[in-house]
Amino acid sequence: MTRSILRRFRRRAATEGDGSATDDSATERDGSASEGDGAVTDGDASVTDGARDAAALPAVARADRFTNQDLLVEVSHGIGGHTGRLVMTTLGTVLGIASLVVTIGFAQTAAGQISRQFDAVAATQAVVKPETANSGGDEVATSTLPWDSPARVERLNGVERAGLIGEVPIGELQITAVPINDPSAPEVLSPTLLATSPGLLDAVRGEVRAGRYFDDGHDSRADRVAVIGVRAAEKLGINRVDSQPSIFIGERPYTVIGIVDGMERRPDLLDSVILPLGTARADFGLRSASELQLRIDAGAGPLVAKQAPIALDPNAPENFDVQAPRSGSSLQESVQADINVVFLILGVIALLAGGLGIANVTLLSVSERTGEIGLRRALGATSRQIARQFMVESVVIGLLGGLIGAAVGVFAVVVVALVQQWTPIIDLPMVFGAAVLGAVVGLGAGAYPARKASRIEPIAALRAGV
Amino acid sequence: MSQAPVVELIDVTRSFPGPPEVQALKGVNLAIDRGDYLSIVGPSGSGKSTLLNVLGLLDRPTVGEYRLGGVLTAALDEEARAGLRARTIGFVFQAFHLLPRRTVLDNVLLATLYSGVPRRERMPRAKAALDRVGLAHRMDFLPTTLSGGERQRVAVARAVMASPELILADEPTGNLDQQTSGEVMDLFEELNADGLSLVVITHDQHVADRARRSIRIADGRVSEL
Known part of the structure; x- marks a missing residue:
C-alpha cells in the first residue's frame, strides 16, 4: 500500500523534479538492494540532493x-x-x-x-481630345476643349507648352494667292485651313522658316493674319514674307506673316494655312478646337494623362481622351x-x-x-x-x-x-x-x-x- | 558520506526491442563517488558499450534510474541532457575523434562551444589544458601530424575543458602501444588525483589493474572485483 503510493509519488517527481519527491525516491531506493555505500539515507543529505537538482543546471549566459x-x-x-x-x-x-x-x-x-527606337519626340508629346460618342452613326464629341485650355494645362507639373488646334470648315471657299476667278483654270486642291492658339508652334516643335508666328495680340484682336506651312507656301507660290503678301480665303484677304516648318507630330500643318483661333472664330464661326497638343517633360506622361483632364474640366474629366507616352515602369512590365x-x-x-x-x-x-x-x-x-x-x-x-x-x-x-x-x-x-x-x-x-x-x-x- | 555520488545507477535495465528482445544491461546498480577511479572490463558483447552510453547520457535506460551529479536524468528533455552532458562528462574515445582539418587548439576549443564555458575563459583554458597534457608546442598542428599518444593527449585536454566531474574513457589505450598507453594512463591518474572521477572501459588487463576499483560486466550483469 505504502509502496504503491510512494511509486505514484515518485512518478510525479520524475515529471516535476522537485526536492521533496527526490527525498522519497531516495528512501525507497534504500530498501532495494543497492550496492556500496552510495545510497543516501539521512534527511540532510537529501536536502542537499534537492538543492543540487536546481544547481546542477545553471542557466548559461546568452553570450x-x-x-x-x-x-x-x-x-x-x-x-x-x-x-x-x-x-x-x-x-x-x-x-x-x-x-x-x-x-x-x-x-x-x-x-x-x-x-530605344521609339521616337524621342513621342516620349515628350501628349494629345488631349474630347471624348467622342456615336450618335446616329456620327461621331459626336461629348465635350469641348475650353478656349483657355493651354493656360489651364501649362500650370501642371511636367507640361512645358500647350497649344490648341481646330479645323476650320471653309466649305466651297478656295484659298488662293490671287483673287481671280478664272473659270477655265483647272481646279486645284486648296490647302486646309486650321486655327491654332499662339503657343502651338512651340508645343509641336515647329520652327519659323520666314517671318514670325502670330501672338496673343493677333488672336485677341482677331487680326486677319495667317501663317502658312512650308509646303502650302510652295503651292501658293509664296516664298518670302517681307513684302507682306496676301492670300485670299474666299474673297477675304489675309496677310501672311510667317512660313513654318518642322512639326513632326502634325505634319499636316505643313500643308495648311493657319489662322489665329480668334480670327477663325470671328470670320468663320469656329465653335471649338478639336485637340490640344502638349509638349511635356520626359517621363511626365502618366502624370499629365491623369491631371490634364481634371484641369480642363474638373466636373467631367472623363470626357477627355489623353494620349500620353507610357512611363518607364509600364514599359518594363511589357518587357x-x-x-x-x-x-x-x-x-x-x-x-x-x-x-x-x-x-x-x-x-x-x-x-x-x-x-x-x-x-x-x-x-x-x-x-x-x-x-x-x-x-x-x-x-x-x-x-x-x-x-x-x-x-x-x-x-x-x-x-x-x-x-x-x-x-x-x-x-x-x-x-x-x-x-x-x-x-x-x-x-x-x-x-x-x-x-x-x-x-x-x-x-x-x-x-x-x- | 556527506557528498552525493557523481554517478548513481539504480536497477538500470536497458533492453533492445527484438525479436528476440535483448537485455544488454540487467538490473545494474552502481555508484561512483567523487574522485573514484573505476575500470570496467568484460568481453565484447557483454554490455560494456551500452553501459558507457547510459553513463554518458547518450542512451536512456529502459527501466531504472540514473542520477548524474545528483540530477535525476529521466526527467530531463534531450536539450537539458545535452547541456548536462556537456558540463558534467568529458569523453575520451579509442579512435581519438579529433577533427582532421582543425588545429589541435581548435579541437580542444570545440568542447567549449556547446558547454557554456564563458567566452573570455575559453582561450586561456584551452592553452592551460594543452599545457597540462604537455602539448603546448603543438597547438597549431593538425591532428593528422601527431602521433597516437599525442592525439589521445589532445583528446584528454579536450575532455577536461568544460571542467567536468567525470571522465568517461572508452578503450582509451586501444590504439596505442604499451609505452604510450602507460603515459596516457599516467595523465589520467594525475587528473584523478586532482579530484576528477574517472571511469575507464578497457580490454587491457594492465590498464584495468591500475584502477583502485574494478568491475566486471558479463552478460549484462555487473560484479565488483
Whole structure:
C-alpha cells in the first residue's frame, strides 16, 4: 500500500523534479538492494540532493551559448574543408542561376533595344481630345476643349507648352494667292485651313522658316493674319514674307506673316494655312478646337494623362481622351512579359538539378562526418544544433552558387551586348533576387540531409570514427 | 558520506526491442563517488558499450534510474541532457575523434562551444589544458601530424575543458602501444588525483589493474572485483 503510493509519488517527481519527491525516491531506493555505500539515507543529505537538482543546471549566459557566430565559424570550416567538392556542388546552382539571369537579362536588353527606337519626340508629346460618342452613326464629341485650355494645362507639373488646334470648315471657299476667278483654270486642291492658339508652334516643335508666328495680340484682336506651312507656301507660290503678301480665303484677304516648318507630330500643318483661333472664330464661326497638343517633360506622361483632364474640366474629366507616352515602369512590365518561357523553364530545371546536387553532396557529407556529429553530440550539441549546422552549410553553398551564377549571368549579358553593340539592361533587384534564390535552393536541398544528421545516434556515430 | 555520488545507477535495465528482445544491461546498480577511479572490463558483447552510453547520457535506460551529479536524468528533455552532458562528462574515445582539418587548439576549443564555458575563459583554458597534457608546442598542428599518444593527449585536454566531474574513457589505450598507453594512463591518474572521477572501459588487463576499483560486466550483469 505504502509502496504503491510512494511509486505514484515518485512518478510525479520524475515529471516535476522537485526536492521533496527526490527525498522519497531516495528512501525507497534504500530498501532495494543497492550496492556500496552510495545510497543516501539521512534527511540532510537529501536536502542537499534537492538543492543540487536546481544547481546542477545553471542557466548559461546568452553570450556563452552556441551562438550564430559560433555556428558560422563551424559552417565555414565544414565548407572550406573540401574545396574541390565545393566547386562541384555549387556548379549546378551556378548554371541554374546564370541561365535565369541570362534569360531575363537578354529579354530586358532586347526590349531596351526596341524602346530605344521609339521616337524621342513621342516620349515628350501628349494629345488631349474630347471624348467622342456615336450618335446616329456620327461621331459626336461629348465635350469641348475650353478656349483657355493651354493656360489651364501649362500650370501642371511636367507640361512645358500647350497649344490648341481646330479645323476650320471653309466649305466651297478656295484659298488662293490671287483673287481671280478664272473659270477655265483647272481646279486645284486648296490647302486646309486650321486655327491654332499662339503657343502651338512651340508645343509641336515647329520652327519659323520666314517671318514670325502670330501672338496673343493677333488672336485677341482677331487680326486677319495667317501663317502658312512650308509646303502650302510652295503651292501658293509664296516664298518670302517681307513684302507682306496676301492670300485670299474666299474673297477675304489675309496677310501672311510667317512660313513654318518642322512639326513632326502634325505634319499636316505643313500643308495648311493657319489662322489665329480668334480670327477663325470671328470670320468663320469656329465653335471649338478639336485637340490640344502638349509638349511635356520626359517621363511626365502618366502624370499629365491623369491631371490634364481634371484641369480642363474638373466636373467631367472623363470626357477627355489623353494620349500620353507610357512611363518607364509600364514599359518594363511589357518587357518582362516578353521573357522567353522556354529558357526560363530550362533555367528552372538547371536550378532543380543544382538543388539535387547540393542535397546529394550534403547527404554524402553527413554520412562522411558521422563521427564528427557523434563527437559534437558527446560534447553537448543538441540534435537541433547539428541540424542547423548542416542546414546553414547547405544554404551558404546555395548562396555562393547563386552569387557566382548571378555574376556569370550578368557578365554573359554584358559581353553579348557589347559584341552586338547593344546597351545591356539588367535589373539589379533581379540579379540580387537570383542570388537569394540560390540560397533558397540550398535551404530546400539541405532540409533532408540536416534532418538525417540530427537523427544520427551518437552511439553509432562515435563508433564510426572521424 | 556527506557528498552525493557523481554517478548513481539504480536497477538500470536497458533492453533492445527484438525479436528476440535483448537485455544488454540487467538490473545494474552502481555508484561512483567523487574522485573514484573505476575500470570496467568484460568481453565484447557483454554490455560494456551500452553501459558507457547510459553513463554518458547518450542512451536512456529502459527501466531504472540514473542520477548524474545528483540530477535525476529521466526527467530531463534531450536539450537539458545535452547541456548536462556537456558540463558534467568529458569523453575520451579509442579512435581519438579529433577533427582532421582543425588545429589541435581548435579541437580542444570545440568542447567549449556547446558547454557554456564563458567566452573570455575559453582561450586561456584551452592553452592551460594543452599545457597540462604537455602539448603546448603543438597547438597549431593538425591532428593528422601527431602521433597516437599525442592525439589521445589532445583528446584528454579536450575532455577536461568544460571542467567536468567525470571522465568517461572508452578503450582509451586501444590504439596505442604499451609505452604510450602507460603515459596516457599516467595523465589520467594525475587528473584523478586532482579530484576528477574517472571511469575507464578497457580490454587491457594492465590498464584495468591500475584502477583502485574494478568491475566486471558479463552478460549484462555487473560484479565488483
